[in-house]
Amino acid sequence: MAKSIDITDLDIYYGDFKAVEGVNMTIKAKAVTAFIGPSGCGKSTFLRSLNRMHEVIPGARVEGKVTVDGQSLYDSAIDPVEVRRRIGMVFQRPNPFPTMSIYENVLAGNRLNAKRMPKATADTIVEKSLRGANLWNEVKDRLGKPGMGLSGGQQQRLCIARAIAVEPEVLLMDEPCSALDPISTAAIEDLIHELKSDYTIVIVTHNMQQAARVSDDTGFFNLKAAGQPGHLVEFNPTKTMFTTPDNPDTEAYISGRFG
Amino acid sequence: MTALLAPSTLARPRLPRWAPVVVAVAALAVAGLISLLFGWSWIALLVVAGLLYVFALPLWSRVLEGPRAATDRLMTHLVWGSFVVVCVPLLWLLILVVQKGAPVINGHFLTTSMRGVIGSMPGGILHALQGTIVVTLAASIIAVPIGLMTAIYLIEYGRGGRLARVITFLVDVMTGIPSIVAGLFALALLVMFFGPAFRAGIGGAIALALLMIPTVVRSAEEMLRLVPSDLREASYALGVPKWRTIVKVVLPTAIGGIVTGIVLAISRVIGETAPLLVTAGYNDSMNGNLFSGRMTTLPVYIFNQYKTPGATPLGAHAADPPGYARAWGAALVLIVIVMILNIIARIIGKIFAPRY
Amino acid sequence: MSLTASPEQTPTGPPESDSGSPARRSARLGDRIFAGAALGAGLLIMVVLAGVFIFLLIQGVPGLSVDPSTYGQGFDNFWSYVAPLLFGTIFISILALIVAVPFALAVALFISHYAPRRLATPVAYVIDLLAAVPSVVYGLWGGRALAQALKPVINWLGDYLNWIPLFKGPASPNGQTALTAALVLGVMILPIITAISREVFAQTPRLNEEAAIGLGATRWEVIRLAVLPYAKSGVIAGIMLGLGRALGETMAVTMVYSSSPKFTLNIIGDTSPQTIAANIANNYSEATPDKQHVLIAAGLVLFAFTFAVNFIARWAIGRGERNLAR
Numbered sequence: 001m002a003k004s005i006d007i008t009d010l011d012i013y014y015g016d017f018k019a020v021e022g023v024n025m026t027i028k029a030k031a032v033t034a035f036i037g038p039s040g041c042g043k044s045t046f047l048r049s050l051n052r053m054h055e056v057i058p059g060a061r062v063e064g065k066v067t068v069d070g071q072s073l074y075d076s077a078i079d080p081v082e083v084r085r086r087i088g089m090v091f092q093r094p095n096p097f098p099t100m101s102i103y104e105n106v107l108a109g110n111r112l113n114a115k116r117m118p119k120a121t122a123d124t125i126v127e128k129s130l131r132g133a134n135l136w137n138e139v140k141d142r143l144g145k146p147g148m149g150l151s152g153g154q155q156q157r158l159c160i161a162r163a164i165a166v167e168p169e170v171l172l173m174d175e176p177c178s179a180l181d182p183i184s185t186a187a188i189e190d191l192i193h194e195l196k197s198d199y200t201i202v203i204v205t206h207n208m209q210q211a212a213r214v215s216d217d218t219g220f221f222n223l224k225a226a227g228q229p230g231h232l233v234e235f236n237p238t239k240t241m242f243t244t245p246d247n248p249d250t251e252a253y254i255s256g257r258f259g
Numbered sequence: 260m261t262a263l264l265a266p267s268t269l270a271r272p273r274l275p276r277w278a279p280v281v282v283a284v285a286a287l288a289v290a291g292l293i294s295l296l297f298g299w300s301w302i303a304l305l306v307v308a309g310l311l312y313v314f315a316l317p318l319w320s321r322v323l324e325g326p327r328a329a330t331d332r333l334m335t336h337l338v339w340g341s342f343v344v345v346c347v348p349l350l351w352l353l354i355l356v357v358q359k360g361a362p363v364i365n366g367h368f369l370t371t372s373m374r375g376v377i378g379s380m381p382g383g384i385l386h387a388l389q390g391t392i393v394v395t396l397a398a399s400i401i402a403v404p405i406g407l408m409t410a411i412y413l414i415e416y417g418r419g420g421r422l423a424r425v426i427t428f429l430v431d432v433m434t435g436i437p438s439i440v441a442g443l444f445a446l447a448l449l450v451m452f453f454g455p456a457f458r459a460g461i462g463g464a465i466a467l468a469l470l471m472i473p474t475v476v477r478s479a480e481e482m483l484r485l486v487p488s489d490l491r492e493a494s495y496a497l498g499v500p501k502w503r504t505i506v507k508v509v510l511p512t513a514i515g516g517i518v519t520g521i522v523l524a525i526s527r528v529i530g531e532t533a534p535l536l537v538t539a540g541y542n543d544s545m546n547g548n549l550f551s552g553r554m555t556t557l558p559v560y561i562f563n564q565y566k567t568p569g570a571t572p573l574g575a576h577a578a579d580p581p582g583y584a585r586a587w588g589a590a591l592v593l594i595v596i597v598m599i600l601n602i603i604a605r606i607i608g609k610i611f612a613p614r615y
Numbered sequence: 616m617s618l619t620a621s622p623e624q625t626p627t628g629p630p631e632s633d634s635g636s637p638a639r640r641s642a643r644l645g646d647r648i649f650a651g652a653a654l655g656a657g658l659l660i661m662v663v664l665a666g667v668f669i670f671l672l673i674q675g676v677p678g679l680s681v682d683p684s685t686y687g688q689g690f691d692n693f694w695s696y697v698a699p700l701l702f703g704t705i706f707i708s709i710l711a712l713i714v715a716v717p718f719a720l721a722v723a724l725f726i727s728h729y730a731p732r733r734l735a736t737p738v739a740y741v742i743d744l745l746a747a748v749p750s751v752v753y754g755l756w757g758g759r760a761l762a763q764a765l766k767p768v769i770n771w772l773g774d775y776l777n778w779i780p781l782f783k784g785p786a787s788p789n790g791q792t793a794l795t796a797a798l799v800l801g802v803m804i805l806p807i808i809t810a811i812s813r814e815v816f817a818q819t820p821r822l823n824e825e826a827a828i829g830l831g832a833t834r835w836e837v838i839r840l841a842v843l844p845y846a847k848s849g850v851i852a853g854i855m856l857g858l859g860r861a862l863g864e865t866m867a868v869t870m871v872y873s874s875s876p877k878f879t880l881n882i883i884g885d886t887s888p889q890t891i892a893a894n895i896a897n898n899y900s901e902a903t904p905d906k907q908h909v910l911i912a913a914g915l916v917l918f919a920f921t922f923a924v925n926f927i928a929r930w931a932i933g934r935g936e937r938n939l940a941r
Binding site: 086096 | 731732820822823824825826827828829830831832833836840841844845847
Binding site: 330331342411413422430431435440446501505527537562 | 646836
């Protein structure tokens with residue numbers, strides 16, 4: 001199920017503005033890859049280009065190649081809707097559908113493909129996904145209640161459950177803990193550890209400790225100057241990154257000398 | 260589950276890029292053929308071709324891309340199609356008013372009344388313009404102070420209180436008063452005092468004021484709410500009394516938005532017909548006196564010319580009766596006035612746009 | 616009066632200015648007058664609205680018991696006169712809604728989600744301007760141009776679909792029918808419904824839309840999942856406001872066709888349902904004082920009914936807001 005992603009010479013533009021330049025990397029399957037860097041360095045934009053989410057902004061386009069399992073994401077034969085189905089996403093702030101119950105929230109993605117599924121199948125998916133997101137025990141008695149009634153951390157885990165309910169090959173997380181308190185953050189980090197055995201996970205974070213805690217590989221993005229495109233400074237196993245980085249800029253950033 | 264069974268490929272069969280063009284050409288061809296067979300007009304041809312296109316492409320997509328993509332395409336087509344359909348009456352109306360109205364408008368049309376005009380003699384709208392200006396001005400003089408002070412009460416004094424909530428509710432109710440009911444109210448009021456045959460501009464002004472007040476209250480309320488409370492507190496801290504704070508600090512800050520709201524309210528009521536029909540009536544001559552005698556406004560003039568268009572002049576049997584021509588001319592003038600008011604409102608709104 | 620924020624209580628005032636000084640007194644007097652004026656304006660609105668009801672009652676109640684001949688042939692009391700009018704008002708307005716709502720919502724979606732941004736802004740502006748076109752101009756267009764253009768359609772309906780009660784016919788020869796009026800009303804209320812719906816569609820939280828996109832939803836599925844449920848109460852409110860406008864609209868109906876009060880579903884014939892507002896406008900100029908009372912009473916019925924519709928609309932908005940706040 002889990003797939004690796006190869007990125008070659010990727011440039012991302014918004015209209016005439018080049019937001020990200022010349023990224024090359026291989027994201028390993030069944031591992032956690034983290035992107036760190038100062039704000040505005042294009043790490044979120046880059047993450048979104050991995051499932052073509054950035055295309056919702058008019059004028060966004062990419063040059064270069066992103067391949068998943070040998071298939072180029074930006075090939076003209078590729079359906080972006082299918083890409084997003086296979087490469088799930090969890091967002092900065094929890095965003096359950098406000099008018100849906102917890103149960104329906106989990107199934108929202110599955111319902112797109114199969115409007116009518118047997119109740120038993122639906123129940124199985126909901127339980128499996130909520131268990132997968134470490135939320136089952138907290139909500140199993142109130143599945144019919146609105147998803148908005150949960151706490152922030154629970155909502156974020158509900159969103160993770162919703163994302164894994166469609167069994168994606170890759171899970172992208174865009175600063176998933178930035179709107180959460182420390183306890184909820186710890187719960188999500190534990191969850192990321194567990195999910196790693198089934199999914200390829202890519203996470204953007206502005207919290208270096210979090211990157212150090214959860215990831216196997218880390219990429220450091222930076223800007224040469226304001227108004228310049230962001231670029232990948234260094235991509236290495238997390239251990240190397242935080243002990244003996246190749247690039248002096250990385251070391252400066254990690255040791256807190258700027259950014 | 261489904262994902263396990265699905266082939267592990269991101270590529271889905273998709274309609275080729277040229278599919279819409281092909282379907283469009285085919286739809287036009289089929290519709291053209293049918294039209295030729297049955298001798299339809301080009302309008303029918305376009306309608307049929309449009310319908311064919313809207314449904315044929317999703318059908319193809321359903322076969323090739325599956326039901327989800329097909330639904331998406333169908334909805335996209337329906338949304339775009341609706342937009343095109345809606346444009347038809349709207350453009351038609353505007354073009355028609357310009358096309359029929361423009362030839363009528365000249366110096367004479369704008370500077371004479373209908374006094375003594377019979378048949379196809381050239382008449383004008385001067386009395387109606389005068390009536391419109393007088394009545395609308397009077398309505399504004401009544402409505403603006405009431406509306407503005409009410410908004411000040413709601414924001415500055417009554418904040419959240421029970422009375423403020425009741426007034427807000429009543430303003431909402433007023434928004435929903437049908438314009439003819441406003442006219443009947445003004446009429447009932449005047450008839451009580453001056454007898455059943457009384458008709459004068461003031462009745463129209465009262466009715467229009469009733470229709471204006473809620474718009475003025477709403478927009479002024481919105482604007483006052485936008486004034487940051489720091490400004491008020493700064494002024495209180497200097498020892499300025501509350502009323503002077505409102506007059507000198509709060510109102511000037513919000514003035515652009517308030518004026519925009521007032522101008523928009525005027526542009527709304529200036530085209531009202533029904534309330535004026537029952538209160539101010541119709542008159543062929545100039546009448547600048549708000550309190551005595553019937554007074555024509557532009558919308559009522561249009562209605563009157565439309566209802567009694569007169570006979571088509573002899574020898575010009577293809578032409579419209581003269582009243583219709585005058586109605587179109589007056590309609591164009593009215594639309595231009597409304598548009599100008601709207602543009603003025605926009606410009607004022609832009610100039611005084613809040614900068615905090 | 617709440618003067619809690621007024622400077623008298625603020626400790627920052629200069630210490631020597633005791634509240635008895637003339638300047639202070641005039642400031643307080645100014646405050647009183649101004650606050651009184653503001654309150655007065657608010658109260659005036661209550662009085663005016665009560666006045667609308669009272670005056671319409673005073674002038675309308677006599678209309679309930681005038682000589683039956685005043686109502687016109689076939690009506691022996693006020694209610695038998697006003698009932699078909701109320702029916703006609705609701706019937707024509709609902710036809711207008713049926714025409715307008717699908718298009719209005721589609722155009723609102725077009726502006727908020729489908730159109731390229733360069734097109735969306737001018738389209739939204741034009742739609743707003745169309746809401747400002749006076750109803751008398753719509754009436755002129757409907758009575759002259761649209762009626763003319765609809766003639767063949769109405770004839771066709773009368774010939775081939777006359778088994779449907781709506782199109783029973785015989786088709787009116789000049790195209791000036793209740794169907795024409797319903798279409799004109801539909802065109803008139805469309806900008807109102809579009810304006811409100813477009814606003815609520817555009818307010819859909821970006822987060823929810825992204826959630827749907829991230830799940831692999833197509834554009835339509837994003838709208839179905841994230842936009843429509845969120846916008847439901849706002850859209851209903853917009854529709855109700857459009858209905859309120861249609862119920863009270865006078866000119867567009869008066870100018871397109873004339874008829875007398877009658878219970879009928881036939882909208883393409885010469886005898887069609889008539890609306891309250893148009894009936895008032897049609898009969899006003901030659902009304903006797905008694906008939907005037909009758910017409911004012913009919914206006915009161917219209918007022919009560921539109922009031923109810925607007926009230927339900929607001930209740931729907933309030934309920935929707937509570938639902939989302941949960």
